[in-house]
Amino acid sequence: xxxxxxxxxxxxxxxxxxxxxxxxxxxxxxxxxxxxxxxxxxxxxxxxxxxxxxxxxxxxxxxxxxxxxxxxxxxxxxxxxxxxxxxxxxxxxxxxxxxxxxxxxxxxxxxxxxxxxxxxxxxxxxxxxxxxxxxxxxxxxxxxxxxxxxxxxxxxxxxxxxxxxxxxxxxxxxxxxxxxxxxxxxxxxxxxxxxxxxxxxxxxxxxxxxxxxxxxxxxxxxxxxxxxxxxxxxxxxxxxxxxxxxxxxxxxxxxxxxxxxxxxxxxxxxxxxxxxxxxxxxxxxxxxxxxxxxxxxxxxxxxxxxxxxxxxxxxxxxxxxxxxxxxxxxxxxxxxxxxxxxxxxxxxxxxxxx
Amino acid sequence: xxxxxxxxxxxxxxxxxxxxxxxxxxxxxxxxxxxxxxxxxxxxxxxxxxxxxxxxxxxxxxxxxxxxxxxxxxxxxxxxxxxxxxxxxxxxxxxxxxxxxxxxxxxxxxxxxxxxxxxxxxxxxxxxxxxxxxxxxxxxxxxxxxxxxxxxxxxxxxxxxxxxxxxxxxxxxxxxxxxxxxxxxxxxxxxxxxxxxxxxxxxxxxxxxxxxxxxxxxxxxxxxxxxxxxxxxxxxxxxxxxxxxxxxxxxxxxxxxxxxxxxxxxxxxxxxxxxxxxxxxxxxxxxxxxxxxxxxxxxxxxxxxxxxxxxxxxxxxxxxxxxxxxxxxxxxxxxxxxxxxxxxxxxxxxxxxx
Numbered sequence: 225x226x227x228x229x230x231x232x233x234x235x236x237x238x239x240x241x242x243x244x245x246x247x248x249x250x251x252x253x254x255x256x257x258x259x260x261x262x263x264x265x266x267x268x269x270x271x272x273x274x275x276x277x278x279x280x281x282x283x284x285x286x287x288x289x290x291x292x293x294x295x296x297x298x299x300x301x302x303x304x305x306x307x308x309x310x311x312x313x314x315x316x317x318x319x320x321x322x323x324x325x326x327x328x329x330x331x332x333x334x335x336x337x338x339x340x341x342x343x344x345x346x347x348x349x350x351x352x353x354x355x356x357x358x359x360x361x362x363x364x365x366x367x368x369x370x371x372x373x374x375x376x377x378x379x380x381x382x383x384x385x386x387x388x389x390x391x392x393x394x395x396x397x398x399x400x401x402x403x404x405x406x407x408x409x410x411x412x413x414x415x416x417x418x419x420x421x422x423x424x425x426x427x428x429x430x431x432x433x434x435x436x437x438x439x440x441x442x443x444x445x446x447x448x449x450x451x452x453x454x455x456x457x458x459x460x461x462x463x464x465x466x467x468x469x470x471x472x473x474x475x476x477x478x479x480x481x482x483x484x485x486x487x488x489x490x491x492x493x494x495x496x497x498x499x500x501x502x503x504x505x506x507x508x509x510x511x512x513x514x515x516x517x518x519x520x521x522x523x524x525x526x527x528x529x530x531x532x533x534x535x536x537x538x539x540x541x542x543x544x545x546x547x548x549x550x551x552x553x554x555x556x557x558x559x560x561x562x563x564x565x566x567x568x569x570x571x572x573x574x575x576x577x578x
Numbered sequence: 579x580x581x582x583x584x585x586x587x588x589x590x591x592x593x594x595x596x597x598x599x600x601x602x603x604x605x606x607x608x609x610x611x612x613x614x615x616x617x618x619x620x621x622x623x624x625x626x627x628x629x630x631x632x633x634x635x636x637x638x639x640x641x642x643x644x645x646x647x648x649x650x651x652x653x654x655x656x657x658x659x660x661x662x663x664x665x666x667x668x669x670x671x672x673x674x675x676x677x678x679x680x681x682x683x684x685x686x687x688x689x690x691x692x693x694x695x696x697x698x699x700x701x702x703x704x705x706x707x708x709x710x711x712x713x714x715x716x717x718x719x720x721x722x723x724x725x726x727x728x729x730x731x732x733x734x735x736x737x738x739x740x741x742x743x744x745x746x747x748x749x750x751x752x753x754x755x756x757x758x759x760x761x762x763x764x765x766x767x768x769x770x771x772x773x774x775x776x777x778x779x780x781x782x783x784x785x786x787x788x789x790x791x792x793x794x795x796x797x798x799x800x801x802x803x804x805x806x807x808x809x810x811x812x813x814x815x816x817x818x819x820x821x822x823x824x825x826x827x828x829x830x831x832x833x834x835x836x837x838x839x840x841x842x843x844x845x846x847x848x849x850x851x852x853x854x855x856x857x858x859x860x861x862x863x864x865x866x867x868x869x870x871x872x873x874x875x876x877x878x879x880x881x882x883x884x885x886x887x888x889x890x891x892x893x894x895x896x897x898x899x900x901x902x903x904x905x906x907x908x909x910x911x912x913x914x915x916x917x918x919x920x921x922x923x924x925x926x927x928x929x930x931x932x
Contacts, residue, residue, distance in 0.1 A: 299649060299718075306719045334688070337715060337726045361691060364653075365660045372691045373727055 226433035235380040245275040254313035256281040259328040261288035264320040267389040282308040301331040315340040321347040329360035333375040340378045346386035348398025355380045356440045384428035397480030405438040411553030454557040457547045459487030465532040484516040489569040494548040518577030580787035589734040599629040608667035610635040613682040615642035618674040621743040636662040655685040669694040675701040683714035687729040697731045700740035702752025709734045710794045738782035751834030759792040765907030808911040811901045813841030819886040838870040843923040848902040872931030
């Protein structure tokens with residue numbers, strides 16, 4: 225077990241057990257609702273339902289998948305809370321990946337102007353990415369997370385046993401965020417990662433805790449995402465555009481897979497714009513290709529890809545915003561690059577796979 | 579002009595003029611959206627649109643009325659913001675009464691996880707009641723303000739010139755909140771009010787400022803409505819139930835009219851539970867009857883009325899919660915009364931009108 229104490233709540237990393245349920249009892253909530261999707265209801269509930277039974281919780285199940293992270297599903301969740309008689313002293317336990325955490329947190333954060341919620345992230349990605357930061361939301365108008373709010377949970381319970389329900393591919397996808405955190409903030413962690421190319425023997429409690437600690441430190445200095453927090457965007461400007469493009473094809477990529485490709489492109493931009501050394505660029509490129517393989521970015525769709533980058537929430541004007549690496553373990557926000565240079569970075573990625 | 583400086587923003591009470599627009603220019607927002615309803619678009623926009631013209635604002639108009647304070651109207655507002663190209667550095671100016679302020683604030687507070695907004699309340703009720711407190715929301719599942727959040731505006735501009743667009747009845751309704759603030763917190767203000775039974779000559783800038791100052795002091799000590807803020811609920815437990823009942827009839831009451839009746843009932847309960855003197859009870863009863871006249875509460879609907887009171891968000895368990903007066907100018911929260919006593923208080927009100 226590892227405990228990360230944040231200003232307003234704790235992140236408990238390790239098996240969920242009696243101590244968790246005792247803490248929950250001590251909070252004396254008037255009622256508990258458990259939000260799941262159809263997958264986590266089947267595969268993750270068994271790990272917690274015996275311990276939760278004494279709270280007589282109301283279970284709310286929604287369909288699985290990003291396509292259901294909508295205002296319509298939110299209305300269903302609010303309605304179920306009303307029908308359960310939920311009041312201001314209730315707590316919602318969000319049991320699932322990023323979609324459940326984001327949407328369940330949004331619904332709890334706005335139900336009767338905000339009730340408490342506990343995040344129980346069940347994927348590696350959501351444990352590393354969503355445990356801190358308080359970003360909640362749903363997709364709207366075709367834009368991810370475009371309606372939402374910032375609000376901290378009462379607790380995060382990150383149990384690596386849930387990873388047994390993930391495919392190797394999903395686990396590897398989540399791992400990309402751990403690599404990103406090392407690249408932007410901790411060269412020592414990056415060196416350790418070099419020796420890890422198989423994920424079956426990883427000590428997850430340790431690695432999740434260390435990676436969350438990096439994110440927590442960055443978020444604490446910039447809770448409302450005005451500046452430094454953009455550091456976490458490394459790889460995401462181009463990565464999101466790649467993810468959006470492949471979403472419309474027959475071979476969609478997982479988030480981490482797209483971000484891995486984005487990090488190779490943006491490492492190349494880092495070399496051009498901030499002088500990242502060619503040794504480090506090569507190290508980064510080769511590690512990501514070993515873990516994630518290679519997809520060809522369709523250069524004939526470059527206008528679509530650039531248009532997606534221009535729409536990013538983090539752009540302040542018409543320029544495309546990046547967070548880039550002067551060296552491994554350091555990051556600079558508010559960098560920019562011309563469309564020509566961005567296209568060249570994608571060509572670099574395409575050639576690196578040959 | 580009067581300025582109330584709060585922790586995070588200022589409330590400017592008085593005519594909106596060049597100083598307001600200069601301040602707005604100084605904020606360097608990337609864009610301005612102005613939310614109105616069909617009434618304020620016609621009657622209130624003329625007061626501000628010349629000053630706003632240089633910002634080239636996007637006007638968003640929604641239908642007027644509480645029945646449109648819904649998630650569907652919110653979706654329309656979010657969509658219009660997207661279509662205008664609104665980004666994180668935009669600001670929404672909510673020009674209207676309570677519905678526009680609550681719903682527009684909710685939409686701004688959740689658009690891209692929260693953008694800035696300025697409240698421009700156009701009714702007496704919303705200037706006195708909604709200028710402080712940060713309560714935002716919409717109606718859902720038949721329950722008022724049941725989806726929303728707490729978030730402060732960047733500024734409040736309360737211009738009494740907007741009152742010329744109100745009927746005498748609407749103005750008197752808003753005045754009930756000024757009376758309530760005096761009753762719970764300022765015996766001196768109450769004494770001054772005694773001499774005011776006609777509203778045509780009131781110095782509104784002065785009275786709005788003084789009344790908002792009372793609310794601000796209470797809210798500052800309890801921003802999340804955990805305790806003291808319930809003081810503002812005086813008259814509202816029974817008043818809301820009366821309002822809900824008459825909403826379903828051919829003769830609905832305005833909010834302040836229902837709350838005025840509720841305050842008479844709850845003043846009687848104050849005498850029973852906390853020993854409010856019979857002199858003060860009589861003073862309160864007679865002042866409200868002079869200003870608001872009398873409606874008969876249908877005692878054959880008493881079960882419906884009690885059921886509405888039990889549903890109130892502020893109840894912590896099955897008991898019905900009141901904020902009552904030990905004497906004029908003082909208040910005690912978390913008081914309760916039996917259903918029998920509550921019915922007797924309504925009978926007292928009914929008899930007082932004979």
